[in-house]
Structure formats: structure tokens, C-alpha cells
Amino acid sequence: MLIKQVHIENNVTKKDILVADGKIKAISEHIDEKQADDVLDLDGKLVIPPFVDSHVHLDSTLTAGEPEWNESGTLFDGINIWSKRKQMLTQADVKNRAIKTLKKQASHGIQFVRSHVDVTDPTFTALKALLEVRAEVADFIDLQLVAFPQEGILSFPNGKELMEEAAKMGVDAIGGIPHYEFNQYYGRDSLTFLMNLAKKYNKLVDVHCDEIDDPNARNLEVLATLAYESGMKDKVTASHTVSLASVNDAYAYKLMRLLEMSQINMVANPLVNMHLGGRFDTYPKRRGLTRVKELLENHVNVSFGEDDVKDPWYPMGNGNMLDVLYVGILASGLMGYHQILDSYQLIGANGAKTLHVNDKYGIEVGKPASFLVFDTDNFYNELNERKTMLYSIKDGKVLVKNHPEMAETHLKLK
Ligand code: FE2
Numbered sequence: 054m055l056i057k058q059v060h061i062e063n064n065v066t067k068k069d070i071l072v073a074d075g076k077i078k079a080i081s082e083h084i085d086e087k088q089a090d091d092v093l094d095l096d097g098k099l100v101i102p103p104f105v106d107s108h109v110h111l112d113s114t115l116t117a118g119e120p121e122w123n124e125s126g127t128l129f130d131g132i133n134i135w136s137k138r139k140q141m142l143t144q145a146d147v148k149n150r151a152i153k154t155l156k157k158q159a160s161h162g163i164q165f166v167r168s169h170v171d172v173t174d175p176t177f178t179a180l181k182a183l184l185e186v187r188a189e190v191a192d193f194i195d196l197q198l199v200a201f202p203q204e205g206i207l208s209f210p211n212g213k214e215l216m217e218e219a220a221k222m223g224v225d226a227i228g229g230i231p232h233y234e235f236n237q238y239y240g241r242d243s244l245t246f247l248m249n250l251a252k253k254y255n256k257l258v259d260v261h262c263d264e265i266d267d268p269n270a271r272n273l274e275v276l277a278t279l280a281y282e283s284g285m286k287d288k289v290t291a292s293h294t295v296s297l298a299s300v301n302d303a304y305a306y307k308l309m310r311l312l313e314m315s316q317i318n319m320v321a322n323p324l325v326n327m328h329l330g331g332r333f334d335t336y337p338k339r340r341g342l343t344r345v346k347e348l349l350e351n352h353v354n355v356s357f358g359e360d361d362v363k364d365p366w367y368p369m370g371n372g373n374m375l376d377v378l379y380v381g382i383l384a385s386g387l388m389g390y391h392q393i394l395d396s397y398q399l400i401g402a403n404g405a406k407t408l409h410v411n412d413k414y415g416i417e418v419g420k421p422a423s424f425l426v427f428d429t430d431n432f433y434n435e436l437n438e439r440k441t442m443l444y445s446i447k448d449g450k451v452l453v454k455n456h457p458e459m460a461e462t463h464l465k466l467k
Contacts, residue, residue, distance in 0.1 A: 159194055
């Protein structure tokens with residue numbers, strides 16, 4: 054396949070991309086058409102790498118309102134409602150909903166997903182279902198699963214044993230929820246436990262860390278220290294880190310040094326953090342979103358996730374990372390022209406780094422031919438005008454093909 058005359062990642066100069074055997078064989082200003090069986094003339098269109106959702110919960114997806122709606126909008130009511138819905142889970146129920154959401158995500162250009170799976174369930178219903186889903190969707194989504202102790206490790210009966218069993222069952226990463234443990238000591242000890250578990254089973258780590266508007270939460274510094282001292286460094290991810298937006302600037306300044314040294318990845322979930330955050334504030338009201346701009350300025354890798362798609366924690370969502378990105382950069386003060394132009398990294402390359410899939414990510418000769426084509430010339434225009442995603446191509450195969458919008462308007466000046 055030869056893709057002709059596209060703007061690769063906002064590059065002003067148009068280039069051709071030659072694809073063969075699922076890989077990018079050449080990128081050049083002009084490639085002879087005779088080298089390919091079929092030619093896609095996409096003159097002037099934008100090509101970027103596929104989207105990455107580095108944080109979502111597929112076990113709970115599409116359960117909003119079951120058995121009741123989360124009317125307060127707090128994280129804690131979400132956990133209580135989920136605890137009831139969890140008792141009704143079957144493997145078929147989890148699989149149907151997860152696949153529905155993954156197909157929706159794929160239709161919007163997502164090709165890499167990291168999903169947390171609640172393993173505070175001695176039957177492992179959700180994990181068994183999602184392990185099957187991971188294999189079944191492999192042609193269109195690279196899915197990673199994180200063993201997520203939604204109700205705690207030390208604060209839930211047999212929490213440690215459940216986590217170890219999940220590790221043996223084949224998750225990709227080990228999770229945690231230290232701010233939800235009964236006390237700060239359990240929180241700290243849960244981090245030591247999960248890091249040792251990840252090391253023992255050679256897994257990545259992704260912890261729900263300090264997802265609370267509490268300026269005194271201190272689990273992030275513990276996780277970063279463990280990441281640094283264990284040498285696991287960029288294999289470790291801290292998700293949410295909402296409290297970082299509540300701590301004082303002197304402490305944040307001190308912590309930034311450790312975060313950069315530790316090479317830890319951070320994932321913010323702008324839609325959900327802003328929905329759940331600030332719920333106990335009157336005014337001034339906090340946004341619930343971590344210090345994205347400052348982390349990036351301190352060379353910390355940050356990506357955005359959708360977190361929840363219509364579940365007890367978030368009533369909206371349709372698997373479109375452009376919604377996440379738009380709200381995320383707006384709330385983070387990242388709306389300079391060049392920041393907007395480059396912002397797809399937050400739902401692209403930065404997420405790929407967190408997921409440790411750099412070897413198969415990016416538009417380079419020798420890498421898999423996986424990319425998106427948009428009906429516009431640069432990403433600033435795409436995020437502003439939401440032009441049609443014409444193609445999602447993975448390993449040289451067309452996963453999604455859309456036709457340009459053909460709206461009819463009747464707006465005549467007098
Ligand atoms: Fe989450």
C-alpha cells in the first residue's frame with residue numbers, strides 16, 4: 054500500500070508512506086507508485102500515530118445506573134454502588150460490555166488500551182472475562198490488564214492472596230489504591246507489597262495513587278521512592294495523583310525532583326478527575342486534576358486516560374480520546390497554539406511510553422504500519438473542527454474507514 058502526500062505529525066512538507074507486510078517500508082517526499090499494489094491518494098491529509106487510552110476500567114463500563122445512579126458524584130459513592138453491581142457480574146456480562154466499549158474506542162482511532170480490573174472478588178469473574186477479551190480483540194486493540202484492588206489490599210479480606218493469584222493468572226501490571234486503605238500505614242505497606250509482587254512476577258506497575266483532594270496524602274512520594282530505589286523506574290505508573298493539586302507549592306517543588314529522578318509515568322484522567330474532584334469543597338472549588346503542566350515542565354511523562362465510560366464514577370463517555378484531550382488541555386492551561394498542535398502526544402506517544410509499547414509505536418521506517426488519517430492538515434485544526442477520521446490502519450490493515458462529512462446547510466446572506 055502506498056499512501057501519498059500526507060502531513061505526518063503536522064509536518065508542513067507532504068510525504069509518501071510505503072507499507073508492506075504490515076510494516077512501514079519507506080517514508081519519502083516521492084515514492085514510485087509501481088512499488089505498491091494499491092495507492093491511497095490522501096493529498097494534504099494529516100497522519101498521526103494511533104490513540105492510546107492509558108487508563109480505563111472495562112469491567113465496570115456501561116453499568117451507569119445499575120443498580121442506582123451515583124447522584125452525589127463522589128468517588129466513594131461510586132465505590133459503594135460498584136460494590137453492589139459487582140455481585141451481579143457474570144463473565145458474559147463483563148465480556149459483552151467490555152467488547153462494546155473497545156469497539157467504540159477502536160472506531161475513534163484508539164489502538165492501545167490499559168484497563169484496570171477489580172480483583173477484590175474471590176471469584177475473579179471480571180478478570181477471567183477480560184483475559185478472554187484481551188485475546189479476542191488482539192487484531193484491533195493491544196489491551197493491557199492491571200490487577201486493581203478496588204477495595205484495598207490490606208483493608209480487604211485476603212487482599213494480598215487475591216493480588217498474587219491475579220498476577221499468576223496473567224495480568225500485565227500490578228495495581229493498588231493506597232489512599233483508600235484504612236490508614237496511612239496500610240497505604241504505605243500496600244505499596245511495598247505490590248512493588249515486590251510486580252518484581253517477583255516481572256510485571257509493570259500502575260497504582261491509583263492519591264486520588265483524593267487531601268493535601269496530606271503522601272503515597273506518591275512513597276511510590277516514586279520505591280520506583281527509584283528498586284530500579285523499576287519507568288515500569289512504574291502513578292495514576293490520578295489528584296492530591297498533587299492540593300499540596301502546597303514548596304512540597305510540590307521538592308517532590309518534582311524525586312518524580313523526575315524516579316522516571317515514573319503519570320496518568321491524569323481529566324474528565325473523571327474533574328467530575329469527582331472538589332466534591333467536598335464549597336468555594337474556592339478545586340478542579341481535582343493533577344499538576345499536568347508542571348509535571349511536563351519537569352520532564353515527567355504524563356498521558357491522559359478516559360478512566361470511566363458510563364459507570365458508577367462517570368455517567369458520560371463514548372470512547373473518544375479527543376474529548377478527554379480537549380478538556381484536559383483546557384483545564385491544565387495548555388492552550389498555547391503549539392501546545393494544542395502537539396497535544397496529541399498526551400493521548401499518543403506519552404501513553405505508549407507508559408504502556409511500554411514503544412517498539413511498536415510511532416511513524417518510522419521499520420515500525421508497524423499503524424496510524425490514523427484525518428480529513429485536515431494539522432492537529433490544531435483537527436481538535437478545533439473535529440474533521441472526520443478517514444482511516445485507522447493497524448499493522449497495514451484498515452480497521453476503520455469513514456467517509457468525509459457531507460452536511461447540507463442552507464445559510465444564505467440577504
Ligand atoms: Fe481509575
